Structure formats: structure tokens, C-alpha cells
Amino acid sequence: MRKPVEMIRGRPASDGAGVKLLRVFGGPQPERFDPFLMLDEFGSQEASDYIGGFPPHPHRGFETITYMLRGKMEHRDHLGNVGLLNDGDVQWMTAGRGIIHSEMPRQTEGMMRGFQVWLNLPAENKMTPAHYEDVPGEKLPRFQIGNSEIVALAGSAEVAGVNVKGYFERPKTLPIYWDIHLAAGEKLQIAVPDQYVVMLYAYEGSVKVAETTLQPQHLLRLSLDGVVEVKNDGADEVRVLLLAGKPLREPIAQYGPFVMNTPAEIEQAIVDYRNGVFGQ
Template sequence: MSLRPTLETRRAQPTMEGAGVHLHRAFGFGDPSELDPFLLFDDFRNDDPALYAKGFPWHPHRGIETITYVLSGEVDHGDSLGNTGTLGAGDVQWMTAGSGIMHQEMPRGNAAGQMHGFQLWANLPSSLKMTAPRYQDVSASEIPEIVDDDGTRVRVIVGEFWGKRGPVDGIAADPQYLDISLPPGTKKTLPIDTYRRAFAYLFEGEAAFADASAPSGVLLEKEVAGEEVNIRDMSGNRTLIRFGTGDEITVQAGERGARFLLISGAPIQEPVAWHGPIVMNTREELLTAMTELRNGTFIKPAH
């Protein structure tokens, strides 16, 4: 087994999207090869409805898949195909935009006004850029949760982990999407397929991730370091951890425990031509999409 090195640790940055939704972006609109096949990751979390209630009005997508995971509050959604619905706490929606779709997402807080969720964009390979759009809406009750002997809890949203398989299937990037909670002080080694790009996003508590490239600085190994883990050396809320290659990661939770997403997928390794919510392979394809948006031919008839 080989431990994945930590290539980078960085905080998500505040930004605004939609009609004025305040959120934090962990990555997006940068180098698309960095976390190929993933393009963007947003953490939309707020206690003030004025900072999210205007939502994400009608907008297009083509050439990608969007994955929305709601932790608290609700998201009402509708699209140009006539689909409507509501995502509640713990629910997931995996939308394959394919050849093109217009949709809107309008968040609503819980009884206390709190709203929290994530959206991840995954690229589609050239062979599937113009596939027919489809949805997979998954309720919280359908997502398997594993509880290990040490109290570690893992929700398996996509992919297979510890003998359980998530309910979302048929995704081009063949991803693994896990929601992992560690009790205070728990150290855990978790497997990841060697051939996948991987990142973690820490959103509750604090944790340290072992770095194989700098073993002398690994504070996880108390028996080696001869000291307690220093919380100052741990990552905290809204932190992205980008990993190198290997087949496992090691993480230790701090004194308040830790909760993070662990996401990995098979790289597509194709050219990317990107403009907002439209991601194609060439500039010509991008220009075609923009022309179709203007002349009303963006949405393709169902076959």
C-alpha cells in the first residue's frame, strides 16, 4: 500500500453566484487538469436567508454533470424538460446536462433559516458531451451509511466503499463520493483507487492528513513524533486537500472530531473549452453552443 502525498491544502474562497448567493468556492474556473475529471466545487452555507434566497434562476448547462448534495434546508429545482422537485436534508441530485438543459435551483432554509449544501461539477468525455440529459434524484434514506467499530461513519453516495455501493450509477467519471465523519482523536486510513484523482473537503471540526512526501513533518504519528497532535497544524472548516497518487490516505481528527467529503474520479484527459456552465472540447463547439443559446436551438429534442 502507498500513502498519497498531500499536494496542496487551501481554504475555499468567498464568492457570489446566481442572483446573489453568497458561497465559498474550493476550486473552479482555474486549471481544469488539476482535479480532472472535476471542474468546480462550491460550498453554499449560510444562516441568513437574504444571502441565498434569490437562488440560481434559469441558466444553461452543456457538456458536464452537476452533483448537488444538501445537508440542511431545501432546494427547489425545475428545468426545461418539465422536471420539478425538492431536495431535502441528506438528499442528492446528479444531473447529466449532456447536450443541453436550462434549469433553476432555489434554496430555502430550515426552520432556523439555515441552508447548507455542496455542488460539484464533473466533466463529460467528448463521446458523451451531446448525450441526452438525465437526472438521478436520491433521497437521504437510499444512501447507505456504514458505522465502523471506532465510531467512524461513512455515507456512500457514489461508488463502492467497505462493501457498500452508493445508489447513483452510470456516471462517466466512475467516481467515488463519500461523506465521512470521524469521532474526536480518531486516526483512520482509507483506501482510494490508485488510478483516480482525489481530493478531500473538510467542512466540520478539524483534521490532519498525513503527507507521504514529508514524513518528518507528519504529526499524525504520535508514536513517532513523541507528542500530541497540535491543533494549529490541523486543517479546519472549508479546507480543500488535494492528493497525489497512491492507494490510501491517512487522516486524524482533532479534539472536536472531523467531517469531510472524500471524492475521487477517473481522469478524462481531454482538451477543455470552458465558458461558465458550458464545457466543451474545442472553441468551435463552445461558439456553437453560444450561438444556439441566442437563436433558441440550445435544447435538443428527445430522441
């Protein structure tokens, strides 16, 4: 079994125009999470916590995956694209050489809750043209294993003899991104390939991972070899995100919304943005 290596507690943060969120990981020593760069959880019943949204801002060199549990969020970008995410929907955006976009609430009351993951791009793909795909929640593959359910956003692995395969695939980083709804008293063993970085984030209830209790709003990074085992000893269903992927093992240079391989490439991103040729 994979063993716990690092426990991280999500910390309150603010981004965009004052949106309150939990920054689960991101920032110093990003190599620990390679190929992932960041995980944010946002969620509030209070409109004042999210109504400012994320006005136009740039990205270059990575991908963003936005998973809406509840609420309505609109995406607009400088390429003329417009999309609306609703309950359960996913947007996978490849920023590539550059995109300027906004993410704004399309509701003025009620719960808004979801996650955004940043996934790095390999050096050879960092300057690919920007594009994105919105996927309705009902199109995401769902797998019933016992009384538990896996919503498979991305990636493949075997669980209890079942090949769980997600909607999205990426050839270099081979990311696995699952939303696991683990029923009371059940256990899952997930055969993630060795040498993949593996992280589990509990967002509703507590789960046992190799006899370590993972509390809500905490993330556990695991060792690089062995099967991933999650167990629910409680009386209620728990929900946990699984993030796993093949490390790129490339240099990471980051300045805010720009993630490249060298400081010179970061400088060029800043110059392109200031000169109005970003993404061209």
C-alpha cells in the same frame, strides 16, 4: 500513503441572484482536478444570503451533483421536470447536450447548507440527452466503521476491510463522493485506486492527512499513488468530503456553464442557446 500536493482555501464568491457561497475550487488549470471541475459550499442562517437562488440558466457538457445538508431547494427545467431537495437529499443532474434549469429556495428563513460539485463528461457523452435523479437522504448508503460513519453518495473503495459502495456509479470517470463523519480519536485508511485524482475538503473541524492538518473550509489535493489516510486527533467529530475519480485526460474548453473539448464546440453551444434550440 498519499501525500499532500496542493492546499486550497475556499474563497467567498457570489453566484446566481446574489447567493453567497465559498468557491472551493474551479477556474484556471482545471486539469489539476480532472475529472472534477468545481466544488462550491453554500451555507447561511441569513435568508438574504440565499433567497435570490439561481434563476433559469443553461448547462452543457458535464454533470452537477447537489448535496443538501440542510434546507429546501426546488429544481425546475425546460423539459418540464420539477423536484424538491430537502435535508440530506442529493440531485445528480447530467446536463449532456443541454438543459436550462433553475434552483430556487423553498424557505424564507433558517439554515440552508450544502455543496455542488461539477463533474466532467467524457467527449463521447457530452451530447447525451439531459436527465436527472433526485435521491432522498434516507436512501443513501451509510456505513458504520468503528464510531465513524461514511455517507456514500457515489463510488466504491475498501475501508478497514469493508467495501463501501455509494448510491451512484459512473462508468468512465468512476467518481467517489463520500461524506465522512470521523469520530474523535479515530483513523480511516481508504484504498482508492492508484492514478485517481483524490481531494479532501474539511467542512466541520480539522483533520490530519499524512500528518498535514487540514483546517475547515480548506481542500487538500493528494498525490496519485497510495492509500488515503485521514485521522482525527481532536475531542469532537469532524466532517470531511472525499472526492476521487479517474481522470479523463481530454482537452477542457470552458465558458461559464458550458464545458466542452474545443473552442468550436463552445461557440456552437452559445449559438444553440441564442437560437432557442439548446438541448434539442
